[in-house]
Amino acid sequence: MQKNTSTIVAVIVVILIVGGLIWWGKSQTPTGPKETIKIGFVGPLSGDLAFIGESDKNAILLAKDELKDTKFNYEVIVEDVQIDPKLTANATNKLINIDKVDGIISVSSGIGNVVSPITEQNKTIHFGLASDSNIAKGIYNFIHW
Numbered sequence: 001m002q003k004n005t006s007t008i009v010a011v012i013v014v015i016l017i018v019g020g021l022i023w024w025g026k027s028q029t030p031t032g033p034k035e036t037i038k039i040g041f042v043g044p045l046s047g048d049l050a051f052i053g054e055s056d057k058n059a060i061l062l063a064k065d066e067l068k069d070t071k072f073n074y075e076v077i078v079e080d081v082q083i084d085p086k087l088t089a090n091a092t093n094k095l096i097n098i099d100k101v102d103g104i105i106s107v108s109s110g111i112g113n114v115v116s117p118i119t120e121q122n123k124t125i126h127f128g129l130a131s132d133s134n135i136a137k138g139i140y141n142f143i144h145w
Contacts, residue, residue, distance in 0.1 A: 034071065034072055034073045035071075035072050035073070036072065036073040036074070036075055037072045037073070037074050037075070037102050037103075038075045038076075038077060038099060038100060038101040038102050039060070039064075039074065039075070039076050039077070039101060039102065039103055039104070039105065040076075040077050040079065040092075040095035040096075040099065040101035040103070040104040040105070041056075041057055041060055041076055041077065041078045041079065041104070041105050041106075041107075042079050042081050042088060042091050042092060042095070042104060042105070042106045042107070042111055042115055043056055043057060043078075043079075043080070043081065043105075043106065043107035043108070043111065044080070044081065044082050044083050044107065044108070044111075045057065045078070045080035045082075046080055046082055047082040047083065048083075049082075049083055049108070052107060052108070053080070053107050056105075056107045056129060057078055060076055060105060061076060064076055077095060077099050077101060079091035079092075079094070079095060081111060083108060083110050083111065085110070085114050088106075088110075088111050088114040088115060089114055089118065092104065092114065092115045092118045092119070093118060096118070096119070096122045096124050097122075101124065102124075102125065103124065103125035103126065103127065104119055104124060104125070104126045104127070105126075105127050105128075105129065106126065106127075106128045106129065106130070106135075107129045107130070108129070108130055109128075109130040109131055109132035109135065111128075111130075112126075112128030112129075112130040112132065112135035112143070113132060113134060113135055115128065115135075116128065116134070116135045116136075116137060116138070116141045119140050119141060120137070120138035120139075120140050120141055123140055124140060125140055125142075126140055126141045126142065127142050127143070127144060128141065128142070128143045128144070129143075129144055129145070130143055130145060131143075131145045
């Protein structure tokens with residue numbers, strides 16, 4: 001009899017915990033509009049390396065489309081910089097200062113080396129799809145290779 005009572009109490013406790021978590025989770029869901037996370041993409045969308053930039057851009061947009069049922073909305077702002085340092089610097093500054101992005105993804109070591117010091121100075125997260133470890137200098141820059 002003691003064993004059955006312990007089992008019943010354990011089941012009731014589990015039901016109360018699960019019910020409480022479900023209730024708490026629903027009460028924590030925001031009722032207003034979702035916050036938008038802006039992600040900048042800097043890559044070669046024209047020129048000789050456009051095939052690299054286009055495939056990376058499409059992968060990012062595909063991933064964004066998978067994030068519909070989350071607590072945030074996501075917006076991707078795309079900049080074609082070809083592999084030109086001046087275009088890259090201008091696009092990075094635009095993304096940070098005008099578009100107010102929360103983070104930037106860059107493609108290639110050449111582009112990443114231009115983006116990295118700008119994002120570090122502006123305290124903006126930067127993920128570089130590149131092989132040069134210099135891109136990851138500072139606390140706001142990371143590479144994936």
